[in-house]
Amino acid sequence: MNTWGHIFRVTTWGESHGQAVGAVIDGCPAGLRITHEDIQKELDRRRPGQSTITTPRSEKDTAHILSGIYQEKTLGTPISIIIRNEDVDSRGYDELRHVPRPGHADYTFHVKYGWRDHRGGGRASARETVARVAAGAVAKKLLEHREIRVLGHVIDIHGIQSKFVFESPEDLLLAETSIVRCCDAAASDEMAACIERMKEAGDSVGGIAEIVAFNVPPGVGEPVFGKLDAELGRALMSIGAVKGVEIGVGFLAAKLKGSEMNDQFTTKDGRIEPKTNRAGGILGGISTGAPIISRIAVKPTPSIGMRQTSVDLETLEEVDLSVSGRHDPCILPRIVPVAEAMVAIVLADLMLAGGFIHPARLL
């Protein structure tokens, strides 16, 4: 199941150490202006090698647009984008051929398919998310056409919390100035130091990112099984390292009373809106007009240098392994553009499904 969506449909393909990865985006209406730079700038945000705390794997990740866009305008036909795998180094993986790495999909792919491309994690590699980001860039352009912005930031790494409070989309752009994508400068420094320490120890850390969609009109989301929060839940959970998703106050809701949780209604500029936004912009699976707020719990990178135990798939004997290779000690900074992409794809799909955007062409 490598296709996402009902109307705005994204298909991704490609193995980590194969020739290329790519995305086909079907269902984007005609007449949307998209340049190569629109795609590339999002890929660059996800690109490895951005700072000392990301993997040294250095890939340019250049997007090649092969169809669906003519004279920088979408045609309403499928947009095919490919990104070549350039800095592939499969040597470190040979010894892992028969030994599944703890925390990775090696074992489960082996069981499911009988065999696999073990090099660099194959299809289960985080490299697959390059294609999501490319597709997300198209979704973002479509949403921008309706003045919607999707922005993310890191709010927790290994327990170090951001104290940043945002009010407008512009506030969140601050994240781009931090190597960990955290808007709170003090926390950002502390997080970066923590990651450096883990890297030296051959260990890794997890954290929490928050993604916010601003200016989504009320009415987006399809009851009963196509609820906006349900689709976000699936989209964000489909990102490799994510172990939890919450909307609005999320797990805190378990501790609240109804009188504390409910957002009461008022009017502003002649429109109804909730006074508070504990719901995270969604009621009954449909947007209220308030910002859509989601958060993801991200596990620590499973590739660690410390010695771990695994089992040889052929001999069934326990073996020790230490995962060398070039890995991010913390995936949070680079997961932000991926999560933004998924939120944007969900919104594009549901905006189309709800009739907020014409399915064939931008009028």
Add this chain to the structure above:
Amino acid sequence: MNTWGHIFRVTTWGESHGQAVGAVIDGCPAGLRITHEDIQKELDRRRPGQSTITTPRSEKDTAHILSGIYQEKTLGTPISIIIRNEDVDSRGYDELRHVPRPGHADYTFHVKYGWRDHRGGGRASARETVARVAAGAVAKKLLEHREIRVLGHVIDIHGIQSKFVFESPEDLLLAETSIVRCCDAAASDEMAACIERMKEAGDSVGGIAEIVAFNVPPGVGEPVFGKLDAELGRALMSIGAVKGVEIGVGFLAAKLKGSEMNDQFTTKDGRIEPKTNRAGGILGGISTGAPIISRIAVKPTPSIGMRQTSVDLETLEEVDLSVSGRHDPCILPRIVPVAEAMVAIVLADLMLAGGFIHPARLL
């Protein structure tokens, strides 16, 4: 979007105060033995009026099986089940016709569809989940045929935590002896008392439920967008009051190091398995063979007797409202069978998709 699933497809229909609600289950293989009692016993677990802390609305919720089962055996054709709405009392809702209740879908349905069946929440009512439970009963039977069991329990209400630790499926059956469906007897009493207090105060409370699927074979789940955890995320988030979902250690993963998070591999009875289960039974979106562990954060019931502010949809004037009517002050006890149903439906669908169950007939 009232249909769930790719192969095991569940369509639900019905408004809270309409004539009936129902489910059509398509894609269940032929030859599965199902009695009326198999369906009914699950509906009874969800039924209102089970105890002093649930709504006094008294519905028998009798399942009528209209197709797809002949001589107590599935035919491979769609199974249609309807449940009539019997104890409907729409009087309390007339004044709410133009005033959206805070925390409910009234406002968002109004915006999306222009008009709605306001009686009892209409389609957005929790009553819709009766149909899910009926469909879930079919899914459970199919899973039982493969010796899989899906069981849930309440682990937190308003901060009161269960200290219960389970080891086997049987342990979780204890939940059925508690009116809040909590296996820890002491916590259960405290939770019940808390709910009673809230009921008297005209307020409500939220909590956390945990759903566990035992004996799922390794290999279930479809990368990339059909990951088992992604499908669980969508399924559980599609339940009205759920604000968060986590798998395995969930949000705790944000605080762990890789060396603490990774489940190392070992062998047992000649089979590879993880030594620990922090991953909650899923790696790379595919089951590992360990129990599948999910948790949901449930918000307090939005229908509360305390005075709240809303806005009249026609005059746009602020109005005070107090939601009378017959409501659960805490939805946790009754959400457990609903969440189990969704987990069972997801697993049935993915077991079929993965070739673990023959799609046409049970061999």
Add this chain to the structure above:
Amino acid sequence: MNTWGHIFRVTTWGESHGQAVGAVIDGCPAGLRITHEDIQKELDRRRPGQSTITTPRSEKDTAHILSGIYQEKTLGTPISIIIRNEDVDSRGYDELRHVPRPGHADYTFHVKYGWRDHRGGGRASARETVARVAAGAVAKKLLEHREIRVLGHVIDIHGIQSKFVFESPEDLLLAETSIVRCCDAAASDEMAACIERMKEAGDSVGGIAEIVAFNVPPGVGEPVFGKLDAELGRALMSIGAVKGVEIGVGFLAAKLKGSEMNDQFTTKDGRIEPKTNRAGGILGGISTGAPIISRIAVKPTPSIGMRQTSVDLETLEEVDLSVSGRHDPCILPRIVPVAEAMVAIVLADLMLAGGFIHPARLL
């Protein structure tokens, strides 16, 4: 796969001699006015017992609308319609339990599912089409809201051809005055006489029906795999007895030159339109604005009184059988409303997909 459609989704359920058959129509926008009579009048057109040449099985086929319509207006939620099976007489079928009838699905269902509800053909019975007609009635109402009409007539029975030429939708209403639904009065009489003769001989006959959709705007249909003609091909072929489908000149195209086939363009009232309509209103899978013309080849009813050979599924011995029971000697007159329903469902789905109708509500 008992669900049709992407946006306007129709799920049918029910066995011929079970308790009921039904349809759930999901994706119909809110605000469409539909009365019980709108549904019933279409069921009455398909109902058995309309004349001496249809089956004497007498079912009232009363539609019960259980959800999705409130105060005679759609809610945007699933519309559930059920029709009870009343005049069920399963006695004649006992001897057929182990002997598949030639030309029926008995054998293939047996092979596929291992067992089946053999009474009256079970799920494979033409009775399933009642549910399609109910769903088609909703689709027709939605199309009427855009001034589109879908009308069918019989143009050939056993080689007896209608010479009728239509110019407007009203012309085709003439079919309703003929017991074979043929607009050419002379041919109609001849066809009826032919059917009577076959009935007496214990045999049956086939024929051709034509379905025309008037006033479909240009632009309906989704390239590449969702072409309007492709969807019509699938929809019409999904009707039990259909062995062929053609659009516009259809198989005659094989004999034409390009200069004879191409419809050249002209303008009328300031709009571009084809001068002729050999294409049947579709180019590149998208409507041109001209009437959408489709035809279906319908095989003779397989249930015949004449002696035929079959094989006992258990003993594998050849046995003779003669299908008694109450059957139409020619299905053409009653297939017309079914085929109209499928064309209407396809158009409703593609009109929604193409943005010609708002997916949430009629503005």
Add this chain to the structure above:
Amino acid sequence: MNTWGHIFRVTTWGESHGQAVGAVIDGCPAGLRITHEDIQKELDRRRPGQSTITTPRSEKDTAHILSGIYQEKTLGTPISIIIRNEDVDSRGYDELRHVPRPGHADYTFHVKYGWRDHRGGGRASARETVARVAAGAVAKKLLEHREIRVLGHVIDIHGIQSKFVFESPEDLLLAETSIVRCCDAAASDEMAACIERMKEAGDSVGGIAEIVAFNVPPGVGEPVFGKLDAELGRALMSIGAVKGVEIGVGFLAAKLKGSEMNDQFTTKDGRIEPKTNRAGGILGGISTGAPIISRIAVKPTPSIGMRQTSVDLETLEEVDLSVSGRHDPCILPRIVPVAEAMVAIVLADLMLAGGFIHPARLL
């Protein structure tokens, strides 16, 4: 809607004069041996420039496999294949920018999307079928693994009929020795001469092709809306020039009596099978075990040199046009591999859906 299928899912992309066309094949189980040559040989059968009666456009149509196959064996992950557009000559199309060609999709794409890539027909070009043939090659390999073969031949061009009668798959291989892909040598010569005449006259001709699938086991096909014939109807109708589809005796059924149409059952080698095959191998939408026989009516190539009338999209004035450029005067010979591909894709999808092939890996 550029994706076909439920389990074996094919997505095609690309415009005629863009950089490339391609297909992503998702849902092919792991462990299937596929070489580059397996794909290439099918593309070569469809390639332009094969003989004097096809277009002189000379493209090598080299397949590049970018993912999903590792060491010549499928991984169970999406197979991405691209074919570059090499011999692109867009000069002839500039004058057609505002003038829709009769019989082409120019006008309908213009209406639907507002603008289009007019060069070479853009997305609506028959060039899109290269991608289908590549995907079909994968489907064929999967079917061959189950000993199923899909073979086509031309049986009618402009009324010249093949008298060839086949008995085994091998018989139909004769088609590959004919430049029109007709197994009847005398008819083949006549057809070729006819096409040459049309070419000289600046005109074109249509015809009929027949596609046969041998050795399909009984039980393939999903009632009610996923019938094998319904899926074939959609698949074949989705090919640009097809105006009609029939199964088995097809339109001839309209002229037959039930006693002539029904295939009676007998046994052979201890298995039940129909004595005759008027049904074309399908009953109730499910395969009987007999060869699956389908035929398509193909219209004459709409691109003709003769003068035709059209309308300028901007000025709305009538203009004369003559389509020069490099076109096949008869598409039949080259449509055979495309139609085979679609039949193979349908069968692969339904074999997987029916549990005839394991969805994750070849056991």
